[in-house]
Amino acid sequence: MDSETVAQFYQALSKDNIDQLPTIYHDNIVFEDAAHRIEGIDSLCAYFSELYQNVERCDFDIDQHHQFGNVGFLVWQMTLIHPKLNGGRPVVVPGTTHLNFQDDKVIFHRDYFDLGQMLYEQLPILGHVIKAIKRKLGQ
Template identity: 30%
Template sequence: MTQRPFVIRAPLTAAILALALTGCASRADHAQGGYSHLYEQGLQDQQGSSSVSDAAIQRFIDLYSPIDADYIEAHLDQVYAPDLYFNDTLSTIYDRKTLKAHMLKTAERLDYMSLDVQQTWRDGEDVFLRWIMETHFSIMGSEREARTIGISQLRFNDQGQVIFHQDFWDSSQGLDQHLPILGTVTRWLREHP
């Protein structure tokens, strides 16, 4: 009897997971090798400076703490280079103009979002920020809050602008769990390993 629920659940779990993952994938992520290929290509294409100022890192942190449309309009061009690699696990972007539109849309959709940087460390040309992100937003008239952890890997050019930005975080622990259908699926999968 204990095997039957497993047999029924395993295909259902696999089907739900496959559907959720395909629904979240962007067209660019279907490139040869998918997400990891894009990351590896970005690392290869965007060679950074090994002498990054603390001021450049602080400009990046200020852009996200908290996220604000007016601040993005006024400061994003100082923080990010015109050509770049950006992946926040939800979108992959290669130029500043598209990134600005993405961030303005994000700021518009959220009531509040801020990063609290817990630790910063450097490894050659790479700068890593370990953070806690707090987000407030509304879904179908209901106020929601999410608190997630993550790490950003950054590379800067000689002018102190970000040319490579890769976020590592589990969106299912943050925003996804609040979505009407996907949230139910991700919560169920966590509770039924």
Template identity: 35%
Template structure:
């Protein structure tokens, strides 16, 4: 029987160096009925999650996560993380970092629910020519 600690170790290992070769490990981490929600879209089921990761990773130069804090009980966990990534069309392909939090729920020794919270503007919009300066200007005005 898998413990939450073992499952979270698999989760952390999976995201420590995320590329298409790691996607074979999805069934070890995620339940077949996974509900995955992030600021971009919601995905239902392992097949949909695999397709989402494949599409996302195919456009990135690289991507990895460092878990900075992890709180859990037997049914759920909250993971704070830093994502480091590079995309050729964002910020001239330079390395970018994004902070976020994932809410995780467990079923049958797998993650059945994941909701990611992060600033989509900081991840994407701020790094697009013409749009980026406008987004940053709006953020400054709101402070």
């Protein structure tokens, strides 16, 4: 298993093939992102099932993948379409994934992305406030 295999898996990931997660992830996977920490393959499968049930589309375009021994990195853009975000229009969020491999599977997966850009900025009232704060910080 390597970062290229994981990249290919994520570029094909959809509601229809999340049952393939155990082919990529170790039974003792630790999965983290800006909002979650999930431990174990069963919990990860449940998380992805719920996630994909609530979105219309979640696509990953992997720009780069790198491998250094048992450590891998992915650089990606996620396109998310959720009926409650951005008026149902696509939200594009760049991110990076840090991977550790053990027993030819991913044992650790950490996503780095701007949760505000993905979620908070897309909500009707809160989005305007967050964007105004970002503009002020940029001055």
